[in-house]
Amino acid sequence: MGEILRIENLCKQFGGIVVADDISLTLDAGEIVGLIGPNGAGKTSLFNLISGVVQPDSGRIFLQGRPLEGPLHRRARAGVVRTWQHMRLFRSMTVIENMLVATREYPGESMLRSMFATASVRRAEAEARARAMDLLARMGLTQTADNIVVDLPFGQQKLIGLARALMNDGRCLLLDEPMAGVEGSNYETMQRIVRDEASAGRAVCVVEHNVSFIKDLCTHAVFMAQGKILQRGSVDELTRSRELTELYFGTVDASVDA
């Protein structure tokens, strides 16, 4: 399968805290990679580095062979899109408005074009709306389209966070704890959509503490602690490793620093 994202020797330090210590990783099309590790391991920081929220001290990132650099919005337009651990939905806006803002090519980029609502703007808007409604239908959330997003139950908000990211039809999808606080039918939906998106050719990386979610979904996983990738392999291998399990539950011993 084609390589979508390649990270080479990424390093980042905040003062004394090392959040990325020589990280190298590739994500292939159709693949769902689980990113696991204790709190503070640097998982979110890795997403921040890829999406451009913070700049690395050294190392490089490539998206489909091209260097991925520059400000946040340029990376999103290149096709890297992420969700946030704390969702960061647009609170004053409806579900569909949240989603419409997120298309890769945005018809409202220009104030002048938007003012005069040219035919091309209207066409692009109609297309985006249709795509958004399709996505909502896939999630069984059609009837929520015109609700203010923060009025929805928590689990549905998490789904909208994913739906908004999916409006960006880029090839690389980064999900930061999509399952935290999600239960029941929303859980099933999340799982189904993520799987479908990967099958459609996206490269997906999921940070998740829910091990059964990782087990069900991921082809393989990466274990991180203190900014380092300590182990890669199948999910089974990782969860069987005694050393990693110990690390996960906070009993970090001095040997990790070595």
Added chain:
Amino acid sequence: MEYLASAGMLIGIYIILAASYNLIIGYGGLNTIAHPIFFALGAYTAALLGIGTTLPSVVCVLAGIGVAVVASVALAVTTLRIEGDYLLIASLGFQLGLLQLVNNFEFTGGPAGLSNIPVTITGPGRGWLYLLICAVLAVVVVWLIWRAMAGPFGRAVRAMRDDELACAALGRSLFTMKIVIFAFGCGAAGLAGGLYAYYFQYISPEQFNVAQSATILTMVVLGGIGTTWGPLVGAFVLVALPQAITFMQLPTSLVGPLQGIIFTVLVILFLFLRPYGLVGKREAGVAH
């Protein structure tokens, strides 16, 4: 009757100023109080060209808009790249500094200002014709802002106000949006300046100082910040009210303090009773 036309002109000019300032702070979330300096740039550019050249007045007004836009883009490009409220500080510095220059240069008339701005329209209908032009332009400015904010651009701007990081991470260029908003708003202030100069035929630096900043800010806050109609209502009330007080023919020693007291009381009352302004309503989602 000329008196009514001139009051109408002021209302129209302030509607343009308040609506464009609302675009900048209310919608764009850009902190600045230096709006009058772009009003001044439009007024002085139009006036100086009108006095010194034979260019048609429309061209002089357009040049005023151009100068205001160029100055605003230069200010925004240099300050918005940096995190923090540098636009506020830089634009205030720009306002105070430029007014200082205008006060001291000879060609700008110094503190006395420019009073020899040429007559463009003559005859008994002058006031009403100007009022018509001004009203049409005010409607156009308000309509354009409303159109932009009701469409996809406005949606992205609201998203930016809700969460800058999330908005940028979805591909929207906050920098571009802010620059465009600032340039459009300041260009509109430049237009208001050109209208003001040609109608009143007299401008002076004190009309563009920080007190003017406060007046425009009060109009926006009073009417309802971040709303379409708020700045219109605010501009109308704050121009009409003092005119009405003048109309009551009270002793002049009373008028000044009375106006001051009424404004202060109004603003304080509004902050408590209608924090979202006359036409603003509590936005859905804010309470959560």
